Amino acid sequence: QQQVKQSPQSLIVQKGGISIINCAYENTAFDYFPWYQQFPGKGPALLIAIRPDVSEKKEGRFTISFNKSAKQFSLHIMDSQPGDSATYFCAARNFNKFYFGSGTKLNVKP
Amino acid sequence: SQTIHQWPATLVQPVGSPLSLECTVEGTSNPNLYWYRQAAGRGLQLLFYSVGIGQISSEVPQNLSASRPQDRQFILSSKKLLLSDSGFYLCAWRGPAETQYFGPGTRLLVL
Numbered sequence: 001q002q003q004v005k006q007s008p009q010s011l012i013v014q015k016g017g018i019s020i021i022n023c024a025y026e027n028t029a030f031d032y033f034p035w036y037q038q039f040p041g042k043g044p045a046l047l048i049a050i051r052p053d054v055s056e057k058k059e060g061r062f063t064i065s066f067n068k069s070a071k072q073f074s075l076h077i078m079d080s081q082p083g084d085s086a087t088y089f090c091a092a093r094n095f096n097k098f099y100f101g102s103g104t105k106l107n108v109k110p
Numbered sequence: 111s112q113t114i115h116q117w118p119a120t121l122v123q124p125v126g127s128p129l130s131l132e133c134t135v136e137g138t139s140n141p142n143l144y145w146y147r148q149a150a151g152r153g154l155q156l157l158f159y160s161v162g163i164g165q166i167s168s169e170v171p172q173n174l175s176a177s178r179p180q181d182r183q184f185i186l187s188s189k190k191l192l193l194s195d196s197g198f199y200l201c202a203w204r205g206p207a208e209t210q211y212f213g214p215g216t217r218l219l220v221l
Contacts, residue, residue: 032208043200043212044154051208089154091210096142096161097169098210102153 003027004092006101014109019077021104023090026071030092030099035064035075038087038103047088048075080108112137114213116201122219129174129188131216133201136182141203143184144210145176148198160184196220 006023013019023033032051036044050057050064050073057064063076077084085108090101113136123129135141145157156169158176166176173192177185184201201213 034209036212041215041217043202043215046209046211049209093208093210096159096204097156098144099156100154105151 002102003099004090004101006090006104008104009102010105010107012107012109013080015080015082017080017108019075019080019084019106019108021075021088021090021106022072023074023092023101024070024072025092025099027092027094027099028071029094032093033064033066033073034091034093034098035062036089036091036100038089044089077106080106082108082110084108112203112205112211114201114203114211116199116213116216118216119214120217120219122221123191124221125193126190129186129191129195129218131186131199131201131218133184133186133213134182135203138182138203138205140181141205142210143178144202144204145184145186146200146202146212148200148215150197154200157186191220193220 004025034049035047037047038044048059048062050066052068061078066073087103087105089103091098115134144159146154159167160178174188196219199216202210204210
């Protein structure tokens, strides 16, 4: 049973466009929600994270929107660039364990 | 600053051979340590995590085992590798803060 569901599986966006990746969860015990960016052959790198008491967090071109009542959160990448082409994972933490979405492969076309 | 190391970076092993992957963390003490496996084009599967020396929690019954002989060292092992053990193995650590940080990974190919 997958605790964090992520969509879409893949995404193609034109340069300068907005990339949106969505995640949903059921366990209300989750208390921390990070997003990771992974390039081929590399380990995932933390991109941005949010706590459930905050509805939005922005860092540069990356924004997390969090809807606690709907148990959903999303990553928005503004002004998407070819260098953003990577796989993105959402995650949720419960105590010592992190649960990951299945990943979204983003391709930003020049 | 904290850094995490994994070695080897790449490994090709025959079926039935033993395995030992090592992960070490620098610049922090008493971290939580994690082993994940990532199949090609897939998500991250938590294999083991440890909150202290000698304390190992296994998440998925399988052909692998983990040990934590020192505070900042985490080892993933197998006595006999299976073809299905192929994948990208990631070590991660979490300190007092909330965030989990990943190492560079070890790509294992079992032939």
